[in-house]
Amino acid sequence: MSLEAYADTILPGERRWPGDRAVAGVSQGGGAVASGALEVLRSVEGGMAPALDMLADGLNEHAREYAAGVGIALDPEVPPFVSLDYPDRVLLVQRLTDRAHPEREAWTSLAMFSTIAFDAGAHTNTVEALVAGHAGLTTMGFRPPDADGLWRFPTYSYGRQLAQPHPDTTPSGSPA
Structure with missing residues (x-):
């Protein structure tokens, strides 16, 4: 629950059920x-x-x-970090990820993994994640592949071609 609450502090979402304590429910989706x-x-890869x-x-x-420092009474029914209201979670995470904090690298790593889950669905196949309605990929508008499972981009993302393909590039886009 504590690590879920930390991840939710980094990229908040809506509660999964009415009594969800780990997810604060400060965002839609x-x-x-x-x-x-x-x-x-x-x-294992992470x-x-x-x-x-x-x-x-x-x-x-x-x-x-x-909590002791700011006078917050924690709910003994849930882990201490989960017991904090969202604004207090944010303040604590800011302290833990501050440049001066001696454990900054660990807390920043947790934040980065939370972001990776949202931005890339790194724990699953991208096509399967899209079919399942992966929250992050869907929110970002990540488009599904073509019918054959490959992604093609018929128009250039910058609105123009940036460079000519290498003359030995095969029709599939692979280098020769």
């Missing part, structure tokens, strides 16, 4: 959590999985210290 932030964090329990514990310890 799916955010980092709905986009698979936890799956990306747990993936390399963060072995540290996640330690990071969740550390996040909750920072939340306890933050």
Whole structure:
């Protein structure tokens, strides 16, 4: 729950159900959590999985210290970071990712993985993610591939051709 709440602080989304405490529900549509932030964090490829329990514990310890410092009574029914209201989550994350914070790299890494889940659906096949309605890709307007599963761009993204193809480029676009 704590890592979901952290991911939701980075890219907020709407609550998944009425009593959802991890997702604060400050935005419409799916955010980092709905986009698979936890799956990306747990993936072997990301390399963060072995540290996640330690990071969740550390996040909750920072939340306890933050709450004590500003006079917030935490709800004992949920982890401390989850107990914080969204604006307090944001303030704490700002502190943790500040250049001067000694653990900045770890907290910034968690933020980046949350963004990767939203921006790329890095934990799943892109075509499958689009078919399933991946929150991030859908929100960004990522277009599906052509009927054969390949992406083609008949018009240039800058509105003009930037360079001539290499003379040995095959019709499929591969270098010879």
